[in-house]
Amino acid sequence: MAGILDGKKGIIFGALDERSLAWHVAARCQAEGAQVVLSNTETAIALGSVAQLAAEHDMPLIACDATKPEDITALFTRTQALLGGQVDSILHAVAQSTNLRRHKSYEQANYTYFQQTLDISALSLHKILHTAMEMDAIAENGSVVVLSYIASERYFYGYNDMADAKAMLESIARQFGALYGRKKGVRVNVVSQSPTPTKAGGGWKEIDFFYRYSDHLSPLGNADADDCAGVCVALFSDLMRKVTMQTIYSDGGFGRTILTPELVDDYREVDSRKLKEES
Ligand SMILES: NC(=O)c1ccc[n+]([C@@H]2O[C@H](COP(=O)([O-])OP(=O)(O)OC[C@H]3O[C@@H](n4cnc5c(N)ncnc54)[C@H](O)[C@@H]3O)[C@@H](O)[C@H]2O)c1
Secondary structure, eight states: OOOTTTTOEEEEEOOOSTTOHHHHHHHHHHHTTOEEEEEEOHHHHHHSSHHHHHHHTTOOEEEOOTTOHHHHHHHHHHHHHHHTSOEEEEEEOOOOOHHHHTTOOGGGOOHHHHHHHHIIIIIHHHHHHHHHHHHTOEEEEEEEEEEEOGGGTSOOTTOTHHHHHHHHHHHHHHHHHHHHHHHHOOEEEEEEEOOOOSTGGGOSTTHHHHHHHHHHHSTTOOOOHHHHHHHHHHHHSGGGTTOOSOEEEESTTGGGOOOOHHHHHHHHHHHHHHHHHHO
């Protein structure tokens, strides 16, 4: 049976291990007929399990630090040689915050880490798309998908400097959506995903509580990594050929929900406990 990505070629940035959102997207793209090149930093390749996954699924794996333009140039050159031409699809699933990892509060952020967070998690998209334009590395009507989180647009306790990085990332996606769209019909969209248990997704102290809260608040429950992959594949396909500069929420409805009857009950219970303690 024909897949909806038959004949497409893509680069997937950010698969570290089998839990990574990027890995789920890569596997789904391949299942839908695309040829996929995986990319990550040398350190991630050495420490994670992506090399094994790439070998098992016959996907080329090319080391590239997405903050280094010379690495990105080399990645596009090697990918074009391996796949025989321009790519149709790019997934940006790259993020890291040392402030988050080291549990620094937002007000006490270390500025060296802060700049690294912005460089890795946001500016890397600019560098990838700038280089792609310079090298004419993306085919006419290609599609770029960028993974983000709703903390880019609403205050989220504990998400720290990553919230600023995501806001910048989404703005860069829109700007390139306009520029690359006019130039070559290339689409650039953001997928705003539910909290999902991965290495990057687990960096926050209160994460276990938050998975449950998010799952509860979302009418459809949290979207998992396969749900995210489905949305990305749809965006890479020609079915979405006129969709660009958008944020698509793969979040079970979380972002559109404020209150549920169960939360009201929880608060009522807390109130009645307090009243009892006071009397
Ligand atoms: N897991 C979640 O809850 C969640 C929710 C919404 C959005 N996201 C976003 O999805 C994307 C993928 O994250 P994930 O949750 O799959 O975690 P992950 O840890 O599996 O992926 C993050 C990846 O970024 C890579 N990376 C870090 N620095 C890099 C650099 N300089 N160059 C190239 N790659 C680099 C890491 O090696 C890793 O593979 C991220 O942008 C993340 O913010 C995650």
